[in-house]
Amino acid sequence: xxxxxxxxxxxxxxxxxxxxxxxxxxxxxxxxxxxxxxxxxxxxxxxxxxxxxxxxxxxxxxxxxxxxxxxxxxxxxxxxxxxxxxxxxxxxxxxxxxxxxxxxxxxxxxxxxx
Amino acid sequence: xxxxxxxxxxxxxxxxxxxxxxxxxxxxxxxxxxxxxxxxxxxxxxxxxxxxxxxxxxxxxxxxxxxxxxxxxxxxxxxxxxxxxxxxxxxxxxxxxxxxxxxxxxxxxxxxxxxxxx
Numbered sequence: 034x035x036x037x038x039x040x041x042x043x044x045x046x047x048x049x050x051x052x053x054x055x056x057x058x059x060x061x062x063x064x065x066x067x068x069x070x071x072x073x074x075x076x077x078x079x080x081x082x083x084x085x086x087x088x089x090x091x092x093x094x095x096x097x098x099x100x101x102x103x104x105x106x107x108x109x110x111x112x113x114x115x116x117x118x119x120x121x122x123x124x125x126x127x128x129x130x131x132x133x134x135x136x137x138x139x140x141x142x143x144x145x146x147x
Numbered sequence: 148x149x150x151x152x153x154x155x156x157x158x159x160x161x162x163x164x165x166x167x168x169x170x171x172x173x174x175x176x177x178x179x180x181x182x183x184x185x186x187x188x189x190x191x192x193x194x195x196x197x198x199x200x201x202x203x204x205x206x207x208x209x210x211x212x213x214x215x216x217x218x219x220x221x222x223x224x225x226x227x228x229x230x231x232x233x234x235x236x237x238x239x240x241x242x243x244x245x246x247x248x249x250x251x252x253x254x255x256x257x258x259x260x261x262x263x264x265x
Contacts, residue, residue, distance in 0.1 A: 075254075075256060076253075078252060081251065089252070121190055134180065136253060138184075138191060138192035140189065140191040141190040141192075
């Protein structure tokens with residue numbers, strides 16, 4: 034596997050379900066990100082992890098719970114979601130430090146909440 | 148005020164022609180970075196090109212070039228010799244600050260949907 038991978042690619046869940054999204058980066062980066070992309074809205078940054086430590090929580094509701102066990106893996110645990118949480122969830126990684134900070138994205142998980 | 152503005156919701160171009168996608172930005176930080184990403188219908192955000200605020204030359208990557216006009220705060224993406232596979236959403240993004248410490252966040256524009264016609 035190369036780059037950033039995400040599973041599952043598609044997820045349909047009810048409002049009472051509990052599910053998890055998984056992201057893995059194979060780039061040797063030390064920062065990982067979760068973004069939400071809703072229709073007709075710019076990308077919204079949700080969480081940032083730097084060396085496994087959460088450094089940003091962008092006022093995300095507690096029904097979204099991130100977990101970063103190591104610098105290569107990132108999870109987003111979902112519970113009691115609302116229909117308005119239906120969106121494309123993108124994971125990204127970057128190498129923190131001077132200069133570019135280019136973020137490389139995974140293919141996303143398209144989530145539908147019924 | 149929006150930090151990244153992409154005024155073209157949609158653009159059409161004929162195959163093999165060049166197209167310019169507009170992006171203007173707003174920041175008071177003297178050090179910043181500008182990025183362009185491509186998002187096909189499959190969803191993945193693909194990094195295309197980067198321009199740093201102190202870079203003297205306009206960035207180029209293959210058929211992509213960035214027309215950086217610092218005084219006008221614009222960072223337009225130019226795609227030369229368009230191909231059918233270029234049809235996608237294109238996003239401009241900005242990182243404010245030099246990139247050290249907590250200066251890692253990207254702010255994205257709303258995107259431009261490019262359609263390449265055969």
